[in-house]
Amino acid sequence: MEFCRLELLIVSAILRLMAILLATAYDPLDPYGIINIKWDVMSWTPDGYVVSLPGWTLGWTWARKEGIWSIVGAQATDQGEWSKLKGNIPYCCKRNPAVVDLLPGVPKNHQFTDCCKGWLTWIVTCSYLQMLASKKQTCCVSLSSFYNSKITPCPSCACGCQNEHNCAMSQPKISSVVESNTPVLQCTEHTCPIRVHWHVKSNYKEYWSVKISITNFNYWMNYTQWTLVAQHPNLNNITKVYKFVYKPLMLYNSLNETGMFYGVEDYNDLLLEAGPDGNVQSEMLLGKDKNRFTFHRGWSFPLKIYFNGDECMMPPPDSYPFLPNSANLNLVASSTLVTFLLLIMLVIHHSNGH
Structure with missing residues (x-):
């Protein structure tokens, strides 16, 4: 009877621990827990509310x-x-x-x-769709990661739809552009001139890495001295940036979770027109803060991306390539759980011995 009661206590403790570990969640649309008070106007008069x-x-x-x-x-x-x-x-x-x-x-x-x-x-x-609020979007963001085979593309029609833009399947000739006003954008599902791809590349004990790719889909546009601004909570601990120049932006007093990337002069500061050379790429190595770092709930992806000062359309949060169900505990939580289970096994073994 005593042993059965002990087993029940152990099961109860496991369930409580699992509930604590799984209760933490990250909302990429609200990283700082901001509360917005929304009002409904119930009545009004001719001169006001x-x-x-x-x-x-x-x-x-x-x-x-x-x-x-x-x-x-x-x-x-x-x-x-x-x-x-x-x-x-x-x-x-x-x-x-x-x-x-x-x-x-x-x-x-x-x-x-x-x-x-x-x-x-x-x-x-007001809550709104970014697609409806910014009807002249100029860039979009796609996402991928090493821990999930899913690739999250740019939202469809992020910068318009193909039936609204008579896009070109291949590079148009100059004469046809002049004579028939053929659009200069390459046909894509998102119809944006610029796509930024954020790929979570690797995970180490003290560091993790991200690859950033910028692709130009405009056949007749070269972007000179382009800039890319990203917001992510781990940008306050960048260890190394390859092929791009990086400068932190202090937006909120001492909070440096926003940074600007731009090309190296005479190397990749010119983003060429659509085609094989119409992209630039970089990798960055970020140090881990064990109190904040996690791959859970899309934390590893950016909160916002801007290209040349314009905000890029992000995919909806529920489409992010999340951790598989079998790996939804972060490294710290997993090690804690293993330690806890080993302790339980010792307790059971000790109880059986008596």
Whole structure:
């Protein structure tokens, strides 16, 4: 009876551990956990909208004993009771804080983007399809990886559709271009002049590598001194970049997860027209941060790509080449699970001995 109870406890512990390991997920569309407050206008008058005061209140309940140490652009309606706290005191220690907007005119160091409207004005954040929002897309992104045979192509009609663009199956003659205004783009499913391909190439103990390829599908366009900007959380730890020049871009104070690539002068800074020479390629080696690195949930792919200042169309997140089901635990989680199972085997062996 005691041994059966021990087995039940072991199974329960395994299930809990598996739930913890599999619960972590990464959303490539929301890498920083940003909360956008969306509004529905329920009624309006000839001279405006009907809005109750205050305009918005954001509240939640902490799971444990968390608190708010600092806040910018808003304020808590109640900061809680500090009498039992010693030492470094948080801004708010309530288990269920409520946060509202600040009034206009607060000091600059207390403001944040689109804040401080006194609850009366708000910014509406709408969910939209990038394809519909940017109808003149000029580039797209395709994805692949060494751990999945699937290749995720550029979204179909990312820059238009073939029936909208009378594309050319082969390089048109100059006379036909002039006489019949034949389009200069090579026929593709995406119909973009530029495609950027991001390939997760290899995985080592301390490093992992990515290959970037830029292909020109425009028969009569050479891109001189092109630039490619990428956003990825591991760009803050680039070890080596081959064949391209790389410069980090500090967009958010000390956050350097965005960088710019461009060609080496007189080598590949000229991206030639469509054809065998109409592409440039590079590889980069990135150091691993064991607290963040994972191949799970598409983390290894870029958040955004820009070519010559234009944002490129990314594939939908559910089409990414994810890890196979048999390998959906990252390296750290797998080693933890193995250690845990070995410990369980020792416990069972010890129990059988008694």
